Amino acid sequence: MRLLNILIFFLTISPLALLSQNEGDAIFIKEIHDHILNEGKCYSWLETLSEEIGGRLTGSDNAAKAVEYTGQEMSKIADQVTYQEIMVPHWIRGAQEKTHIVGSDGSILRELNVTALGNSIGSGSQGVTGQVAEVKSLDEVRSLGKEKLSGKIVFFNRPMDPTLVNTFHAYGGAGDQRVNGPAVAAEQGAVGAIVRSLTTLTDNLPHTGTLRYKEGVPTIPAVAVSTMHADELSKELSNGPVILYIETHSEILSDKPSHNVVAEIKGSEFPDEIILVGGHLDSWDLAGGAHDDGAGCVHSMEVMNALKALNYTPKRTLRVVLFMNEENGLAGGREYARISKEKGEFHLAAMESDAGGFTPRGFSFDAEDEMFAGLYRQITALSPFLEPYNLHFSKGGSGADIGPLKNQKGLLIGFRPDSQRYFDFHHSAADNITAVNERELKLGAAAMTSLIYLIDKYGLEH
């Protein structure tokens, strides 16, 4: 009965009691929303990040500019801004990526809209040519084997499942084709790979993203093709064999130094309990990276900005961390956690926003197994404060950059905006500021600020 009692307590008594006892919190959360909706800076920061600076892939000049710009902005708000040096991979797309169906006389029969996958090698100007083998899974590649695939170009064409309401689940269910498909195809002797873009749309833009080669397996050129052209290629294949030509000029250069941006306000009562909020500064190069993850960066910056503007003094140390290299390496997240461990730090809570700047739906929570029940019970006791804003709490993941902090045994939090339109823009040339609604972005920042405020004020028994 004990568990049921607790359940009933939290479901029926506690929220009401909490609300009546803490009217001041409800008022402050309303002030947070009012401030951000009226005067929030996140949208204007995002315009600079996404449109003036633009795509900022790890290692690029734009990535360095983004570090400088956000660091300067945060230095107007934080007590202290540090630039945490990290070595990052440096992949460049190169010019002139192209793919076409080759006619029997060697002519160009039909051009396909493609873009090289991140971290892929280039074909060079001689390109790769091969007969196309369409597959729906990595297992199918393995079962076809070398006999059927040697010298071929493998075409991964399993769509994202449109019936999954959470589009991130659909992404997760199809992503193996892009991440591991090229390496698995190469293992079976393929000379190139072409992957259906990971989007819920039928559009004519290729959506890039990173791949992983396998040690000891040849590296082969690999591209993403627009879903429209994937459908056309599949239709061509139903009429008979198709020869494809793929030419890319991407290169993996030497690692180079880059930075995480870490902005901090020291806690007034519990400086050793760190509350982190962050996103990743790097983005793909095809667009401004407005949703992925410009939105998460400016959301996080706004959290500190709003609390400061409202004269709130954090009891605990508040850190805004803008991570470098989430997209093709996670060097920033790993190095941040390594240094944190070295210093013996404790992150009471870490929140990441890396799911776009859409209308907020709530938060998902994660923690080490032995800590989870207790932390989740405590955090859900705070949820009534956010119900008037239609924000809901759930168990689930948090974010790639903060994942390495899990072993510090604090609470990991994923900000969860609505997911329906995310993959319309994700990793394609469409991920620009025009895809972001200002109110939706600001409401996201306000939701995050409200929860960070509650955690700072009430703390978490751990």
Place this chain on the structure above:
Amino acid sequence: MRLLNILIFFLTISPLALLSQNEGDAIFIKEIHDHILNEGKCYSWLETLSEEIGGRLTGSDNAAKAVEYTGQEMSKIADQVTYQEIMVPHWIRGAQEKTHIVGSDGSILRELNVTALGNSIGSGSQGVTGQVAEVKSLDEVRSLGKEKLSGKIVFFNRPMDPTLVNTFHAYGGAGDQRVNGPAVAAEQGAVGAIVRSLTTLTDNLPHTGTLRYKEGVPTIPAVAVSTMHADELSKELSNGPVILYIETHSEILSDKPSHNVVAEIKGSEFPDEIILVGGHLDSWDLAGGAHDDGAGCVHSMEVMNALKALNYTPKRTLRVVLFMNEENGLAGGREYARISKEKGEFHLAAMESDAGGFTPRGFSFDAEDEMFAGLYRQITALSPFLEPYNLHFSKGGSGADIGPLKNQKGLLIGFRPDSQRYFDFHHSAADNITAVNERELKLGAAAMTSLIYLIDKYGLEH
């Protein structure tokens, strides 16, 4: 203690019990979602309604085409389609609506983007000219009085409150300026009215909508001005007096016959218990009326279509009603209720979708006071089935067209999609199919179908 017991029962026991006893329902609701996301027709219907037919203001040829098209489509699905004749007002915009600031030499100093308000009279080609008096409220008009406002053009410039998270509340808070402002200004001797567009955006499109004149008070020309130009006009006024010229050619023609479209599947067990789902067919003339309320029409059509496609036989009589004339008269909703009362019908539940085709957030419920508690308790007992789809139930309004059915003492339901972007498009030239995301539209239809199914299956004690 009784109430608390019930509360605890529904909060903690009932949903789980319900879910385990009714796994079949959870499976069927998943099938509804799968069907609509994979094969739903709502988006393609909307393309026809919004783009091929286009804006369909009451009395227009397009409105008649929309009646014919949707009636034909529903006759492929329903047992029976009837066209309920109603007399509707017939307002036309006329050509050449224009407004400019007049220079001291009578020249055009600056054109403003305006559009006539629905049901407003035209100025004719002589236009109206007057000095502008900016106000923030109807009370301000009354307190300025005839002395200050005679012969003037009153400029209503109170923005929608951006801090209200539900944008419909902000709309409600500013809408009196458009609906009643012109009549109140005329009472004080004004010769014209110009109203800040009701949108949360700063954009350069005028957003129209209906006004109401007052009996015994002169009718004056009235226009909506884009929020950008409202800001500019206000700035001009801060520099000194401004003379405005307004020219509109709108006309109120004689009432004419039009139709509600009523598609029905007779209930197999309780044919006298009607479950209605509907939206309104008419839309403003500046765009295709994709969100307002093409979305609500195709949502409703999809409910019947999906249940039929999944071979579900409704126990209760299912009616899809596409109402005419919600925008500038409500003749359709009133006449439907009048006929229903005359026939002694009983609507167990009526659901309206008239808040756009955005990602679904849930439903709000309304009923006669003495019925509300009982109906709300029963309906919330069904909410666990919809929680996996992030749908939430709340008390609140339903819809204008179904409002007149309230005295039948059934449950009234408003479908509630996310409201953040609604007023970006509402009543302006931007309300086209490009503003609608196909997944969001389909998820809305799936949410509505799921709840209609549950109500049909379990009924409501009344």
